[in-house]
Amino acid sequence: MNVLVLVTIFISLLAMAVGIKDMMRKSIVFDKNTPDVFYCPIHKPSGMEKLIVKARPLKKLCEFEGGPIPQDYKSDCYQDIDESNYACKEKYRIMKRLKKASVED
Incomplete structure (x- = not known):
């Protein structure tokens, strides 16, 4: 195969992987x-318009605080x-916002 074709395929696969990872990061939602x-x-x-989510208690977000997940843990x-690391950062951001809102009330 032509080297240019291989490079193009590699770049395309890399872009798809980054896009999927970014979509997964954005899939944790707080309202x-x-x-x-x-x-x-x-x-x-498969896309943000087809995203099926479930509600989980906020205490379950980053439950293990970035540590190892037990083998018998049901996701x-x-x-x-x-x-994920992103989830733990997101929980910190959410808790900070909630604390600030409660102080303002």
């Missing part, structure tokens, strides 16, 4: 109207996205 829960996908999302979300 200020329901502050006790977050939403996460239960199946692999709350697709591919344990709720236990």
Whole structure:
């Protein structure tokens, strides 16, 4: 095969992988109207318009605080996205926002 074709295929696959990873990161959703829960996908999302989510208690987001997940753990979300580094950062951001809102009230 032509080297240019191989490079093009590699770049395309890399772009798809980055796009899917970014979609997974964005799939953790918090709605200020329901502050006790977050939403996460239960199946692999094929697009944001086809994203099927379930509500989980906010305390379940980053439940293991970035540590190892027990082998017998039944995942709350697709591919344990709720236990990723991004999820832990997102929980910190959410809790900070909720604390700020409660102080203002």
